[in-house]
Amino acid sequence: MSRWRYLAKRFLMAIPVLWLGTSMTWAIIFLGPINPATYVLGQTNPQNQAAVKAARERFGLGEPPLEHYTEFMINMVTLDLGQTWLLYPGTPVMSLIFDYAPRTVWLGFWSVLIAVFVGVPLGFYAGLNSNSVSDYATSLTGIVWRAMPNFWLAIMLLALLVKSETITQALFGIPISWDTFLVDINAITGNPQLSYMQGNPLALVTQPRETLAAIKKILPAAVVLGSASMGNEMRIGRTAVLETRSEQYIDTAKAKGVSGRVLVWKHILRNALIPLVPIVTSEAFLLIGGSVLVETVFGINGMGKLFFDAAIQGDLWLVATLMFIFIILIVGINIVQDLLYTLIDPRVGYERE
Amino acid sequence: MGTRETPQANAAGSDDPLLAVENLTTVFNTDKETIHAVDGVSFDVREGETVGVVGESGSGKSVTARSILGLVERPGVIESGSIRFRGDELTGDNWDRYRGDISIVFQDPINSMNPVYTVGNQIREALRIHQGLRGQDAREEAIRLLEEVGIPDARRRVGEYPHQFSGGMRQRAVIAMALACDPDLLVCDEPTTALDVTIQAQILELLDELQREEDLAILFITHDMGVIEDTADRVNVMYAGEVVERAPVDQLFDSPAHPYTRGLLASIPGQTAESDRLPTIGGEVPTPTAEPTDCRFADRCPEAFDACEQVHPDHVRIGSDHTAACLLHEDRYDRQLSASGAGDDTPAGDAAVDGGGQR
Numbered sequence: 109m110s111r112w113r114y115l116a117k118r119f120l121m122a123i124p125v126l127w128l129g130t131s132m133t134w135a136i137i138f139l140g141p142i143n144p145a146t147y148v149l150g151q152t153n154p155q156n157q158a159a160v161k162a163a164r165e166r167f168g169l170g171e172p173p174l175e176h177y178t179e180f181m182i183n184m185v186t187l188d189l190g191q192t193w194l195l196y197p198g199t200p201v202m203s204l205i206f207d208y209a210p211r212t213v214w215l216g217f218w219s220v221l222i223a224v225f226v227g228v229p230l231g232f233y234a235g236l237n238s239n240s241v242s243d244y245a246t247s248l249t250g251i252v253w254r255a256m257p258n259f260w261l262a263i264m265l266l267a268l269l270v271k272s273e274t275i276t277q278a279l280f281g282i283p284i285s286w287d288t289f290l291v292d293i294n295a296i297t298g299n300p301q302l303s304y305m306q307g308n309p310l311a312l313v314t315q316p317r318e319t320l321a322a323i324k325k326i327l328p329a330a331v332v333l334g335s336a337s338m339g340n341e342m343r344i345g346r347t348a349v350l351e352t353r354s355e356q357y358i359d360t361a362k363a364k365g366v367s368g369r370v371l372v373w374k375h376i377l378r379n380a381l382i383p384l385v386p387i388v389t390s391e392a393f394l395l396i397g398g399s400v401l402v403e404t405v406f407g408i409n410g411m412g413k414l415f416f417d418a419a420i421q422g423d424l425w426l427v428a429t430l431m432f433i434f435i436i437l438i439v440g441i442n443i444v445q446d447l448l449y450t451l452i453d454p455r456v457g458y459e460r461e
Numbered sequence: 462m463g464t465r466e467t468p469q470a471n472a473a474g475s476d477d478p479l480l481a482v483e484n485l486t487t488v489f490n491t492d493k494e495t496i497h498a499v500d501g502v503s504f505d506v507r508e509g510e511t512v513g514v515v516g517e518s519g520s521g522k523s524v525t526a527r528s529i530l531g532l533v534e535r536p537g538v539i540e541s542g543s544i545r546f547r548g549d550e551l552t553g554d555n556w557d558r559y560r561g562d563i564s565i566v567f568q569d570p571i572n573s574m575n576p577v578y579t580v581g582n583q584i585r586e587a588l589r590i591h592q593g594l595r596g597q598d599a600r601e602e603a604i605r606l607l608e609e610v611g612i613p614d615a616r617r618r619v620g621e622y623p624h625q626f627s628g629g630m631r632q633r634a635v636i637a638m639a640l641a642c643d644p645d646l647l648v649c650d651e652p653t654t655a656l657d658v659t660i661q662a663q664i665l666e667l668l669d670e671l672q673r674e675e676d677l678a679i680l681f682i683t684h685d686m687g688v689i690e691d692t693a694d695r696v697n698v699m700y701a702g703e704v705v706e707r708a709p710v711d712q713l714f715d716s717p718a719h720p721y722t723r724g725l726l727a728s729i730p731g732q733t734a735e736s737d738r739l740p741t742i743g744g745e746v747p748t749p750t751a752e753p754t755d756c757r758f759a760d761r762c763p764e765a766f767d768a769c770e771q772v773h774p775d776h777v778r779i780g781s782d783h784t785a786a787c788l789l790h791e792d793r794y795d796r797q798l799s800a801s802g803a804g805d806d807t808p809a810g811d812a813a814v815d816g817g818g819q820r
């Protein structure tokens with residue numbers, strides 16, 4: 109079937125993208141002006157030419173560019189990610205990533221999920237009830253929500269959660285502390301405890317208490333990170349439903365006697381999902397950038413924070429490796445997008461005559 | 462003067478025609494004005510016959526079709542009048558009982574089917590709703606329907622998506638889907654306009670065949686007088702939301718009574734052999750925004766006279782089952798041509814009438 113051939117083609121096309129992205133990363137980072145040797149020598153004696161040279165040698169920076177490039181590419185492709193130089197000297201990058209990535213994945217997962225599961229249904233609801241009071245209310249909330257900047261929202265949310273007892277007391281007459289609500293968490297910010305799932309991913313369901321605590325811990329950060337996406341998805345979802353509703357095949361279906369519920373679920377919503385696919389995936393890209401900020405504010409030791417620290421400290425090797433991982437992620441998300449397209453829209457990959 | 466007084470009895474033996482539209486008024490309320498897209502339209506369709514509705518774009522014919530199917534949506538609303546199917550009133554949201562009994566084929570086959578489901582899926586959906594068929598039975602029936610509308614290799618194509626069909630094939634599939642509802646009345650809204658001429662002829666032939674085999678009544682809506690001539694038994698000519706002339710097809714082509722009808726006929730290629738140029742009616746259909754106080758065709762009418770600006774013409778009987786809404790046929794008005802009208806008392810459309818007679 110041509111749909112699946114199309115998907116395979118997209119998969120193959122990812123390879124040159126990966127190569128190009130990684131090469132550019134190498135060029136920008138290693139051909140740039142930053143000299144990590146001076147960081148390493150730091151306080152001692154950066155003027156000592158011999159020491160600088162020795163440090164450069166140690167990092168492999170003395171090699172001719174072509175050799176260095178080849179070595180870098182081979183290392184990346186074979187996932188031989190080496191060791192960090194400065195941040196946690198001597199630690200293999202791979203183990204750092206294994207240590208940091210789960211928290212970011214957890215954060216990204218929930219921020220995408222919350223955005224999709226709140227934004228899309230609200231948008232669809234508004235679109236199905238267009239120009240009603242509830243549509244206006246939803247749309248207005250969505251716009252306001254979307255307009256709030258990440259960092260401001262993060263701070264406000266934290267402020268509210270810290271004062272959760274006082275606020276609920278004033279509103280409902282009962283003090284509910286966010287810290288102890290449903291499950292105890294020791295602090296509002298910080299790392300979610302994910303270690304219980306180590307080597308046993310099923311613990312996600314078998315140990316609901318730990319899962320709940322981990323979700324609760326990540327929730328404020330995930331809401332902040334997903335807020336812009338949520339607003340966008342709502343807006344696009346509303347427009348998509350409105351547009352689909354006026355399509356002629358909807359009239360055909362109505363004339364055919366398709367009942368209201370089937371009309372909405374079968375005929376309108378699936379078509380309305382098509383324009384949402386690129387929105388959701390492109391927002392997944394934003395999350396990679398957004399996680400740097402949000403992880404810093406919420407004190408989560410994730411990939412975003414690691415990248416930030418590595419960049420600040422001039423740990424070029426770690427920066428380059430993380431870039432490579434991000435590129436893989438982005439290419440991967442693109443493939444997921446194509447897969448979703450292929451599943452939802454049969455017209456994908458169809459050559460018009 | 463209604464057409465229902467005609468002596469022809471319908472097949473069911475009751476006096477009710479299959480579909481009776483009476484004084485239908487469908488308006489669109491915008492912030493600025495109220496557009497009377499359909500304004501007091503009456504006609505009926507009897508079992509097994511083809512009734513044509515013809516007019517330029519903007520004449521309200523498509524809105525008429527949508528009104529009959531209950532597909533008018535905000536800001537549009539059926540303001541008044543009645544639409545009765547088998548004697549039962551449909552306006553006031555009673556369409557659900559007769560869904561499927563009235564099926565529709567739209568102009569644009571590209572958008573008439575949901576792009577994300579297979580053709581078979583959409584036909585089976587209609588079969589399940591209207592004939593209670595499921596599973597393998599529904600599949601077999603869908604294949605049979607596709608074969609009936611002339612789609613080759615139906616067994617394979619039933620699993621294909623609409624975009625894999627060519628335009629003509631897709632329109633056939635749409636017709637198959639309409640047939641799956643087991644309709645008594647098929648509303649065809651410009652079903653061949655988007656197709657090229659050879660395919661158009663094939664689809665018309667198919668509709669003709671189906672009508673004979675299934676004893677379908679067809680309401681055929683088009684801007685194309687040539688198509689009307691080939692398909693319709695009786696014709697309603699619409700202009701600016703109103704029916705301006707209604708007649709059996711032969712009478713309409715032999716002796717059109719309304720200047721607008723004459724204009725339409727004159728603009729069919731081949732009807733005016735002597736002239737090199739194709740005569741067309743100048744100007745555009747006005748958008749009616751208020752109750753009419755004049756003849757809405759007056760601006761473009763080659764025979765307009767003073768009274769046309771002041772009086773809204775009612776239907777006048779021309780022959781049996783033939784009426785026209787034109788003051789020319791009412792004796793009480795002084796037929797003094799206004800300054801802007803043609804200087805000749807001979808109606809310009811006469812040439813067209815003669816041409817029509819020689820066909």
Ligand code: SF4
Binds near residue numbers: 719
């Ligand atoms: S009523 Fe007057 S303007 Fe209207 S069609 Fe007849 S002659 Fe023309």
